[in-house]
Amino acid sequence: MSYHSSERPRATDLGLKIGLLPHGAHNAITDVPRVSVGHVTLIDGEGILEMGRGPVRTGVTVILPHGRNIFQEKVTAAVYVLNGFGKSVGFPQVAELGRIESPIALTSTLSTWRVADALIDFLSEENPGVYSFNPIVGECNDAYLNDIVGRHVTAKHVFRAIKGATSPNIDEGVVGAGTGMTGFGWKGGIGTSSRLCELPAGVFTVGVMTLTNTGDARELRMDGVQIGRRLLPSDMMEDRGSIMMVVATDAPLSSRQLGRIARRAGMGLARAGGIAGHGSGDFIIAFSNATEQAHIEEEELTTLFRGVVEATEEAIINSVLRAETVVGRDGNTRHGIPIDRVSDILREHGVV
Amino acid sequence: MSYHSSERPRATDLGLKIGLLPHGAHNAITDVPRVSVGHVTLIDGEGILEMGRGPVRTGVTVILPHGRNIFQEKVTAAVYVLNGFGKSVGFPQVAELGRIESPIALTSTLSTWRVADALIDFLSEENPGVYSFNPIVGECNDAYLNDIVGRHVTAKHVFRAIKGATSPNIDEGVVGAGTGMTGFGWKGGIGTSSRLCELPAGVFTVGVMTLTNTGDARELRMDGVQIGRRLLPSDMMEDRGSIMMVVATDAPLSSRQLGRIARRAGMGLARAGGIAGHGSGDFIIAFSNATEQAHIEEEELTTLFRGVVEATEEAIINSVLRAETVVGRDGNTRHGIPIDRVSDILREHGVV
Amino acid sequence: MSYHSSERPRATDLGLKIGLLPHGAHNAITDVPRVSVGHVTLIDGEGILEMGRGPVRTGVTVILPHGRNIFQEKVTAAVYVLNGFGKSVGFPQVAELGRIESPIALTSTLSTWRVADALIDFLSEENPGVYSFNPIVGECNDAYLNDIVGRHVTAKHVFRAIKGATSPNIDEGVVGAGTGMTGFGWKGGIGTSSRLCELPAGVFTVGVMTLTNTGDARELRMDGVQIGRRLLPSDMMEDRGSIMMVVATDAPLSSRQLGRIARRAGMGLARAGGIAGHGSGDFIIAFSNATEQAHIEEEELTTLFRGVVEATEEAIINSVLRAETVVGRDGNTRHGIPIDRVSDILREHGVV
């Protein structure tokens, strides 16, 4: 069973043109050279929640900054916590040392530490004789649809996601860590987008992937059009949930500069309608996999900032547009946003 | 000579209804009980820049958290630096002690320290025998229109702004610190707005004042409508400038909670089209003047977060709508955004 | 087999009187009313390292802020990262919300996430129907003595440490998480101390527990006497390792005030000879289990700061004094510091 329907459109398929900058070849985080993405989607059972048995609506997503041994070839990185009501693993060391030495995994809140432990399995195997690793895991809470306490993501799923990572990869919606997530009251999950940034030193790509599990249906907006004023799900939810935003670039930035990059992702969230509500753990991870030591002047960063804001906004919109309806534990349901209605509203407001 | 034209409309006058929450009585930061605002506007001379002589297009704005001795009756506070390319004074002590003990002043970048020193004059006079004060000053750069190196704001102007502070006060645009500022390529300056937030403990007000000197004309949006796609100033500018955002509330929040409040203001900036470009020093000051020690649960903060995002977005829009064209030094000119054109665009996009 | 020798003296047994303030009844973190501590020590096998088999020289330590359901009765808290080369779990949420809702566990670096996952087991069992928990785990690296990749600490050990927590508890040295640790080139591990702080609002206790795995033998000092100038282990080590410092108090502090408390712990480390070397992940967790909402004025904090500095210095010294020699994997050995020699040096320098 797969909920991931390739027929559902992305923002660009609806005619949206978000922001000023052009997107990359596939409008995905994997447009950043050498970045690959793997998803393992776990869907099993239905009906009443039986802790440890299911129903299972969860998964794991990994982002590999490059295809080589990441512990040996660390990437420059930064993190930013917009709203720290969340369990993300590995942030203090990135803040201190400015680098990531692990695949980046996204998953269900209560599976966070098992996934981190699985990354230790993976890193230990690849690096015998090394006794210290800093795994990076982000999470959102899929308890509404999933048997979250059951923690159904295991080490083998993490390995499979890593080994199966591909580029290009534009899987979105009900896939990997996104399987059980909710976006602005609709079914949410994984979304991605990218921007090409022309700098004096060359054209660089900024790619964003979001795990969207945040937002109030009344506030959803697409390219500024306030969808939530016209279209609401039948079953309104309380505002819970979170969002993970991963920003990748091949621009040769320092960790301090990546910190500046990371702080802009929340501005893309705001444009899509987010307000970082109390219960929303909103975490940003930004990395550069550039290998040359070219130097980007501070003054040139504005274009990259714009790329982050635009690609984050679009990734979030994609995560909602592309997600099919999912029925989870206890019959709890998140509906895929009705595409026709969205299209009509966008047209009536003159943006497509 | 006064550029401040009461005929220019605010967002609500154009029919805009930004966000979900109702605004306060005057839709201004002074809707927060006991908060008052004073502006001193300095406009003098024209023609070629002669350093130390003019032309002068600058001023100072003060926000008083309450009408009493602020050093004796400190208010709980927090600060947040979204983009630290700026000179704001007094932030480290607020971060450490969680309180403000000075009027909050906004002014021209290079006048920052003279204004801070003037606050020492004021605080020393009011509190003989006290030898330590932490003045709070925010700034934006008005060099495009003003003889900025001349530093024309003096202690007497600061005193006059304090003594003349009033409530309600809905002066906006080319007034006080906003006199020489630019917003999204148009004339910018001071803007304000407020929201009423219904919490279990009562209805509280969130008020925002922005000193808007940031933004790219192509990205300006109002209630989501992308004005910048249809309307650009004739003389495009490079992206420079900054924005100060001051958030006031009467909700009895801790300084940690106010820190959470402060981090949301940038989300309102994003909705108005901001991206916090490299050169934009984007600083947020948030305070609560509540006197009772009631306790707001974390879970209740979401409504206040929404209030901050909405009021910040609207304050920025007001700062642009209300600002008349100003001709400054060397004939440099910032045009007031043409209201008719804005109205038409909003109507065509179906938001008014 | 137990390495924990009650005959080895603490600092006070040697006649040391560190600092200005008196210590609590047992000079331990458990002097803070309602705080209890549990250790599970894992020692198994000897000889050549066989990954997954042993030798095992590790353990887990838990600190319970009070004896009740910690998720239901959260405690006010703060964290501080002096040197972020470490994997501690749960810090961002504490920074955001200012509270701890989990037992605090300390363990071996690579067991961090399994211990965190075990805390989920524990918290889930105690709180059915809750789907979000923020486990707190600190760690140091015991790879020199222990089969660290084997991750021998399991959920049952975590449960046993929680269920077996006691007060008073002055177990120190080779116990719990301290089993495989190194302190200033000597055998290190767990140490604890406390101070009584007389404030206008009453006498409050500050208790500190350190998991000491840091320091250069040449820099070790006790009450200022530079032991390392006179006494070095035969096998000098490279400077690796870390230190976890947990500060407890019953003073009714806000999370912001606890943040100030946390930043002082590193000053106690400095007095014991630490420099927070690159490889030393130095993390501080501070909490208050006060239940009344009394208010401590900022001005009164200085005495508490003094208490933290003094108790941290003494806890570290205790962690070294009390630790017996341990032979670990591959015959690797950390020697207990020779007490007679230490006594002589202290006497010769006139501090005892």
Added chain:
Amino acid sequence: MSYHSSERPRATDLGLKIGLLPHGAHNAITDVPRVSVGHVTLIDGEGILEMGRGPVRTGVTVILPHGRNIFQEKVTAAVYVLNGFGKSVGFPQVAELGRIESPIALTSTLSTWRVADALIDFLSEENPGVYSFNPIVGECNDAYLNDIVGRHVTAKHVFRAIKGATSPNIDEGVVGAGTGMTGFGWKGGIGTSSRLCELPAGVFTVGVMTLTNTGDARELRMDGVQIGRRLLPSDMMEDRGSIMMVVATDAPLSSRQLGRIARRAGMGLARAGGIAGHGSGDFIIAFSNATEQAHIEEEELTTLFRGVVEATEEAIINSVLRAETVVGRDGNTRHGIPIDRVSDILREHGVV
């Protein structure tokens, strides 16, 4: 009248050998190549305080990272706030951009902003056509001896300090910004020290200057010997005051690495007896004036950390040893610590 007595000894003159690393040629911050220091000392009048008239016991100290136009040739930098009860100017921009573009000035608390404004005069003159500068000023409170509200440091003093900056410069004690300061209950002020750090990439210098106005007389220690247990000033003071610590190096560090450096300075303060009391604004500024783009591996930083801790401890000790008794406003007196007594105590404790 000059209180600065070259006859008073430094720590090394007493035979103290603090730490493991050798000091530079003059054991001063000016051992870092290209760094120079200028002091202007203001001593005028005696007797009863008459605000605006005197007595004057204050001054200004400037540290120039190199002898060239600092705005044109910025230096890499970081800041750290150990205790934010202070008014330091310019920190947010250094945190954001990782560089300093101004002379670093130290002065009396209430003169902070006039000194910052004077730096604008200086920078504007040197850089016509530039309209944005980020002046850096640190401060301590000399109100006990000085007419602090009078703000007697003027722009001409700042210019004179800059123009008169020299290298080597080992002026210490009652000089420049140190004129009215108190250290551990004794007369304090300016102190300096340096360390040579041998790294794979070469030998680099770490130099520290402190403006010492902090500490409790009972806690003063020198090379671990607790002077305060044996020797107290006749007039004990309340614990007020602050300390500014400026760290310079020629090691080619990134701003993130300098941030790590900055966080260690407080450890040197702790060794000298500091606890960063509530009222002590403890701020650290660290910069590198390296011009080549060599790369220092993180692993090599430990030696530099050691250098910072040791040089900070020694600079603080020097600031107390070298300061003569000063009688200030209203006859308030701070006594120079009696050197003979200190010598005796050090000898009796076997460290010299």
